[in-house]
Amino acid sequence: MLELPRDHSRIVIIGATSAIAEHCARLWAAAPGAMLTLVGRDPGRIERVAADLRVRSPGATVRVMSGNLLDARAIRVLVDAIVRDGMPDRVLIAHGALPDQQACQRDLGAAFDALQVNALSPVLFAEAFAGHMEARGGVITLIGSVAGDRGRRSNYVYGAAKGLVTRYAQGLQHRLAGSGSPLRVVLVKPGPTATPMTAHLPQRGLAPVDAVARRIVDGAAAGTPVVYAPGKWAVVMLVIRHLPAFMFNRMSI
Amino acid sequence: MVNVASWGRLGSHAHELVALHDRARVPGQIAADAGGQGAGQVQGTGLAQGNARSYGDVCLNPGGRLWRTTGLDRFIDFDAASGRLRCEAGVLLRDIQRMSLPHGWLLPVTPGTQLVTVGGAIANDVHGKNHHVLGSFGDHVLSLRLARTDGSVIYCSPGDCSPGDCGPVREAGWFAATVGGMGLTGVIVEAELQLRRARGPWLVTDTVPYATLDEFFPLADASKAGWEHTVSWIDCLSGSGRGLFLRANPAAIPYCTVSERHTVRRKPRRMPFVPPVSLVNSLSLQPFNAAYFRLHQRRAGHAIAHFERFGYPLDGLHDWNRMYGPHGFYQYQSVVPRADGQAVTQAMLAAIKASGQGSFLAVLKTFGARTGAGMMSFPRPGVTLALDFPNRGASTVRLFERLDAIVGEAGGRLYAAKDARMPRALFEAGYPRLAEFLPYRDPGISSSMSRRLMGS
Numbered sequence A: 001m002l003e004l005p006r007d008h009s010r011i012v013i014i015g016a017t018s019a020i021a022e023h024c025a026r027l028w029a030a031a032p033g034a035m036l037t038l039v040g041r042d043p044g045r046i047e048r049v050a051a052d053l054r055v056r057s058p059g060a061t062v063r064v065m066s067g068n069l070l071d072a073r074a075i076r077v078l079v080d081a082i083v084r085d086g087m088p089d090r091v092l093i094a095h096g097a098l099p100d101q102q103a104c105q106r107d108l109g110a111a112f113d114a115l116q117v118n119a120l121s122p123v124l125f126a127e128a129f130a131g132h133m134e135a136r137g138g139v140i141t142l143i144g145s146v147a148g149d150r151g152r153r154s155n156y157v158y159g160a161a162k163g164l165v166t167r168y169a170q171g172l173q174h175r176l177a178g179s180g181s182p183l184r185v186v187l188v189k190p191g192p193t194a195t196p197m198t199a200h201l202p203q204r205g206l207a208p209v210d211a212v213a214r215r216i217v218d219g220a221a222a223g224t225p226v227v228y229a230p231g232k233w234a235v236v237m238l239v240i241r242h243l244p245a246f247m248f249n250r251m252s253i
Numbered sequence B: 001m002v003n004v005a006s007w008g009r010l011g012s013h014a015h016e017l018v019a020l021h022d023r024a025r026v027p028g029q030i031a032a033d034a035g036g037q038g039a040g041q042v043q044g045t046g047l048a049q050g051n052a053r054s055y056g057d058v059c060l061n062p063g064g065r066l067w068r069t070t071g072l073d074r075f076i077d078f079d080a081a082s083g084r085l086r087c088e089a090g091v092l093l094r095d096i097q098r099m100s101l102p103h104g105w106l107l108p109v110t111p112g113t114q115l116v117t118v119g120g121a122i123a124n125d126v127h128g129k130n131h132h133v134l135g136s137f138g139d140h141v142l143s144l145r146l147a148r149t150d151g152s153v154i155y156c157s158p159g160d161c162s163p164g165d166c167g168p169v170r171e172a173g174w175f176a177a178t179v180g181g182m183g184l185t186g187v188i189v190e191a192e193l194q195l196r197r198a199r200g201p202w203l204v205t206d207t208v209p210y211a212t213l214d215e216f217f218p219l220a221d222a223s224k225a226g227w228e229h230t231v232s233w234i235d236c237l238s239g240s241g242r243g244l245f246l247r248a249n250p251a252a253i254p255y256c257t258v259s260e261r262h263t264v265r266r267k268p269r270r271m272p273f274v275p276p277v278s279l280v281n282s283l284s285l286q287p288f289n290a291a292y293f294r295l296h297q298r299r300a301g302h303a304i305a306h307f308e309r310f311g312y313p314l315d316g317l318h319d320w321n322r323m324y325g326p327h328g329f330y331q332y333q334s335v336v337p338r339a340d341g342q343a344v345t346q347a348m349l350a351a352i353k354a355s356g357q358g359s360f361l362a363v364l365k366t367f368g369a370r371t372g373a374g375m376m377s378f379p380r381p382g383v384t385l386a387l388d389f390p391n392r393g394a395s396t397v398r399l400f401e402r403l404d405a406i407v408g409e410a411g412g413r414l415y416a417a418k419d420a421r422m423p424r425a426l427f428e429a430g431y432p433r434l435a436e437f438l439p440y441r442d443p444g445i446s447s448s449m450s451r452r453l454m455g456s
Helices: A019-029 A043-056 A072-084 A101-106 A108-133 A156-179 A209-222 A232-242 B026-034 B093-103 B118-123 B173-178 B213-226 B282-298 B307-311 B320-324 B341-355 B394-409 B424-430 B434-440 B448-453
Strands: A010-014 A035-040 A061-066 A090-093 A138-143 A183-190 A226-229 B002-004 B013-019 B046-049 B065-068 B075-079 B084-088 B141-147 B153-156 B187-194 B202-210 B229-234 B243-250 B301-306 B329-336 B363-367 B382-390
Touching: A010 A019, A010 A108, A019 A035, A019 A043, A019 A090, A019 A209, A035 A043, A035 A072, A043 A061, A043 B075, A061 A072, A072 A108, A090 A108, A090 A209, A101 A108, A101 A156, A108 A138, A108 A156, A108 A183, A138 A156, A138 A209, A156 A183, A183 A209, A183 A232, A209 A226, A226 A232, B026 B046, B026 B065, B026 B141, B026 B187, B075 B093, B084 B093, B093 B118, B118 B187, B141 B173, B153 B173, B173 B434, B202 B213, B202 B282, B202 B307, B213 B229, B213 B243, B213 B341, B213 B363, B243 B282, B301 B307, B329 B341, B329 B394, B341 B382, B341 B394, B382 B394, B394 B424, B424 B448
Parallel strands: A010 A035, A010 A090, A035 A061, A090 A138, A138 A183, A183 A226, B013 B065, B046 B065
Antiparallel strands: B002 B013, B075 B084, B084 B187, B141 B153, B141 B187, B202 B243, B202 B301, B229 B243, B229 B363, B329 B382, B363 B382
């Protein structure tokens, strides 16, 4: 019988219950022989995502892991365990939560939680994976945001967290380039995307989640250092970043 | 609050949008919303909305809450040996068919678009071109899980269920009320569907032009036995009732022998803007219909078609509903008994022609001799005519009044899934099981349509 070429890539997704990550998983799982490790906080939800992938792509191997995604020591243990079973080819670090800016201003606890889940945890995961993958190579994809390009009154706590992810990714890219490592780091900056996180907002102008996922998967395949999704945000944010303060401060964004 | 319109774009209304995306959380979420303890600020009722492809107001709840189910888009289990699929209610029919076809299965019944959710297909008990063979969507639902705003979950199926299979409720009544129940009995969270064996994606089609309605009915009757899909496009402005009769059967052609260019897997196009006036109007329509008829008259006879292209031609043009301009459009779909179906159809076409209004998308079909699985299912034995009309205000309303009179007198009914304006009396006359249905309604759920036609 004819044996089709199989792509035994090992793909690890942190925060796999996020809508963007789930759609990336659907694309990656479509490659015959793909091996996916889905990591999330809620074991029930992560298993529901895995069951869906197994129906869509019977040729893929999907396993799930859950744990505390916020604690530095737990992250170390989790990442070491994943790597022990096989060095990943692609890692997507996708967890996050859109906080209510007003609530963050009133309640430092809410601001702390937002910074922890959107900034500290993702970069600790990236750091842990980078240490393992630096010699052999692969791709680590981090999800930033257009909100991280410039602080705005409507969501600067979230923006600050994503800004930290941006600077971290730059630094890691710089380190790897300097050492000649084959490991690539991709920072994706999605614009507003139609996901459960934005479902209460007007849907006009939101990018379809499957299109954003496609950009992420293609960006990882190409190893592009910075990917805006959709691409038009590269231009929009170039302008926003360079607006002088006297103009920017008058804008209600 | 966010403005939301239905597919007919007749008007856009403020709603509070709430995403349902984790099926385990749905019962708690809608109960909290209904009890005023949810995240929402709106007091009052909610309504599940899928992909919002209903033309009228069955999927709208102005001033209230819409529970968007498109995030409930996960498959749960598929048995490629038996063709049984369990999935969440927000899965699109397109995604089911693209998943199942390589295993040799397709949905037995689909409407004229695949871009609807499973929950919407059940709630409106949609039908397709093969109604005379396979009935409507609800006939192939093995079971479903319904969340109520009191926090309860009902697992129901068409017949009695075996012990262990069922939750606390075992009445078949819930199933019959929910299929075609317009989303008013609860939020459909997941369903189990029986798919149908498919030898491949291809259909053998046959196009038969006809000059008058007198020719349509014998054609329809003669095609019933030998053809699985039958439908007809009718030129509603010609007066004579000329049209094109389309019939098709699954083809026993393996996958690779027909070129891919026959498929609709090309990149879909998009209607990029809303034109200031409807592109479907009295100037454009007559020449367009005549040209369409002549083109297909020349192409009459047999052909091979991909099922996506045959079944869902408009899915290749996103936002096609914008074509009707800023005022939107109405769909008017009726079914009348077969006995005087010809005279009634003739009378309706005459009324449309006299009004000078009409549409390109005019479809005439005979339903099979079977009643729907639901108390409020639309399909019944007889002749169904579906038309869309650009919204021209009072003159369009007057035309509908004339058509209502013809349908009402014939003992027919209108399709609620497409309606935005039928009078309550016609609704009550057309749906005799309404009184049986009402006790199954969820008091925390209502729609613009339910308030219009059921008073709450």
